Amino acid sequence: MAVKKAVFREVGTAREPAVDSKIVNLRTKMEVYKAISGGGNFSNCPVRDVIQGVSGKWSSLLMMALAERPYRFGELRRLVPDISQRMLTQTLYDLQRDGYVHREVFPTKPPSVEYSLTDLGHSMFGALHQLILWAELNHDAVREARAGFDAAQA
Amino acid sequence: MAVKKAVFREVGTAREPAVDSKIVNLRTKMEVYKAISGGGNFSNCPVRDVIQGVSGKWSSLLMMALAERPYRFGELRRLVPDISQRMLTQTLYDLQRDGYVHREVFPTKPPSVEYSLTDLGHSMFGALHQLILWAELNHDAVREARAGFDAAQA
DNA sequence: AGTGCCGGTCTCAAAAAGAGACCAGCACTA
DNA sequence: TAGTGCTGGTCTCTTTTTGAGACCGGCACT
Numbered sequence: 001m002a003v004k005k006a007v008f009r010e011v012g013t014a015r016e017p018a019v020d021s022k023i024v025n026l027r028t029k030m031e032v033y034k035a036i037s038g039g040g041n042f043s044n045c046p047v048r049d050v051i052q053g054v055s056g057k058w059s060s061l062l063m064m065a066l067a068e069r070p071y072r073f074g075e076l077r078r079l080v081p082d083i084s085q086r087m088l089t090q091t092l093y094d095l096q097r098d099g100y101v102h103r104e105v106f107p108t109k110p111p112s113v114e115y116s117l118t119d120l121g122h123s124m125f126g127a128l129h130q131l132i133l134w135a136e137l138n139h140d141a142v143r144e145a146r147a148g149f150d151a152a153q154a
Numbered sequence: 155m156a157v158k159k160a161v162f163r164e165v166g167t168a169r170e171p172a173v174d175s176k177i178v179n180l181r182t183k184m185e186v187y188k189a190i191s192g193g194g195n196f197s198n199c200p201v202r203d204v205i206q207g208v209s210g211k212w213s214s215l216l217m218m219a220l221a222e223r224p225y226r227f228g229e230l231r232r233l234v235p236d237i238s239q240r241m242l243t244q245t246l247y248d249l250q251r252d253g254y255v256h257r258e259v260f261p262t263k264p265p266s267v268e269y270s271l272t273d274l275g276h277s278m279f280g281a282l283h284q285l286i287l288w289a290e291l292n293h294d295a296v297r298e299a300r301a302g303f304d305a306a307q308a
Numbered sequence: 309a310g311t312g313c314c315g316g317t318c319t320c321a322a323a324a325a326g327a328g329a330c331c332a333g334c335a336c337t338a
Numbered sequence: 339t340a341g342t343g344c345t346g347g348t349c350t351c352t353t354t355t356t357g358a359g360a361c362c363g364g365c366a367c368t
Contacts, residue, residue, distance in 0.1 A: 008292050048215060050289035050296055055209035057325080061202060073346055084326050089347065099299025109334055110345035120295055127288035134281035135204035138162050141274055142204055145253025211356080227315055238357050243316065263365055264314040 008123035053098045054128060058083055058091045063117070064132065066101065067125045070116035100124055162277035207252045208282060212237055212245045217271070218286060220255065221279045224270035254278055 054060055058080065065071055065079055077088055092115055095101040100121035106112045117125065208214055212234065219225055219233055231242055246269055249255040254275035260266045271279065 008295060045215075046293035047218065047286050047289045050293055051214045051285065052211070053296070054285070055211065055214070057206070057209065060205045060209070061199075064201065074344085077346095082326095084328085085347075086327085086349090087325065090325095097300055097303045098296050099303070105346095108345085110343095111333090113346060120292070120299065123292065124288060127285045130284040131205070131208070131281045132201050134278060135201045138274070138277065139200035139204055141162060142207070142252050145274065146251055149251045149253070228313085231315095238359085239316075240318090240358085241356065244356095259315095262314090265364090267315065 008120055053094065053100070054124075056091055056094070058087060059095060060128060060132070062088075062091055062095065063100065063121070063125050063128060066115060066117045067122065067129075070114050073113050073115070076115070095121070162274055207248065207254070208278075210245055210248070212241055213249060214282060214286070216242075216245055216249065217254065217275070217279050217282060220269060220271045221276065221283070224268050227267050227269070230269070249275070 054063070061080055062076065065076060071079070073088070073092075076092075077083065077085065080088075083091075092101060092103070096103050096115075099118060102116050102118050102121075104114050104116070106114065208217070215234055216230065219230060225233070227242070227246075230246075231237065231239065234242075237245075246255060246257070250257050250269075253272060256270050256272050256275075258268045258270070260268065
């Protein structure tokens with residue numbers, strides 16, 4: 001496997017040709033998505049394709065853990081106690097398939113498996129981290145909104 | 155309803171007390187999450203709580219549309235052709251409940267309903283937008299990884 | 309009088325997620 | 339030597355979430 005230096009494009013670090021860092025021409029963007037998808041549905045939409053991977057119930061949490069350091073299967077299971085073994089396996093598999101996570105088996109006596117972020121994974125986590133930070137900072141506002149909404153419905 | 159100036163905290167715009175913009179002490183953070191959740195599960199985890207809202211299949215797409223301008227129900231349905239009416243209703247309801255989206259009914263003859271982003275919604279979209287941009291820029295890398303992985307499995 | 313648009317809700321089928329039993333192989337202990 | 343535990347899974351069953359599509363009332367227009 002060629003090593004291929006990490007050349008993933010980080011948002012905001014350089015000039016981006018057609019895609020602005022501001023919400024410019026978002027309408028056009030949506031229409032372009034619709035156009036490239038053959039007029040039918042949005043199945044080819046890059047956003048959807050990538051966001052889907054992160055949007056799993058556990059993906060972001062696992063990405064967050066692995067961003068800190070590599071973890072073994074059992075460690076992850078203990079770290080996130082309410083994930084089922086089945087979903088842990090499957091989420092890690094999906095993350096691996098999308099190129100975010102590297103899986104390595106060590107021939108120890110009970111063979112251990114280590115999961116770590118690839119360069120692509122780290123790059124993606126950079127963007128995801130923004131959302132995580134926002135979530136931490138504004139969690140209260142969201143909970144407040146939710147409580148207010150529920151009260152109004154009652 | 156009080157107007158209450160938008161004072162949501164934008165990531166990276168100011169000094170943040172305990173939360174750094176770098177991936178510092180992520181391990182500590184995870185442990186803190188685990189601690190505050192009573193040692194049991196992560197149900198109180200702010201990240202999980204907020205990410206869940208965005209992680210729906212349609213949430214990010216709708217946020218993206220509404221970030222551009224307000225849309226009416228039927229417009230959204232036409233914009234995202236492969237969403238079922240049921241899921242459109244429900245996703246918008248959830249976004250509204252979390253305080254991201256404002257719903258306004260206009261007493262036109264066939265009464266029309268307009269959905270728009272609240273200040274909180276715009277604030278959140280700012281963070282989400284980073285991820286969207288990343289997705290656009292690195293979509294090819296992900297698709298490549300996926301293709302390579304699938305080929306290796308076969 | 310018939311047809312269509314508007315923003316939904318309701319029902320039923322399919323897909324995804326959660327819970328938990330089960331597995332093989334080796335090390336350590338009794 | 340038999341029993342126990344740890345490793346990282348898979349398999350099956352149940353519950354929850356999603357998707358597809360029929361149905362609704364009310365008004366405008368033809």
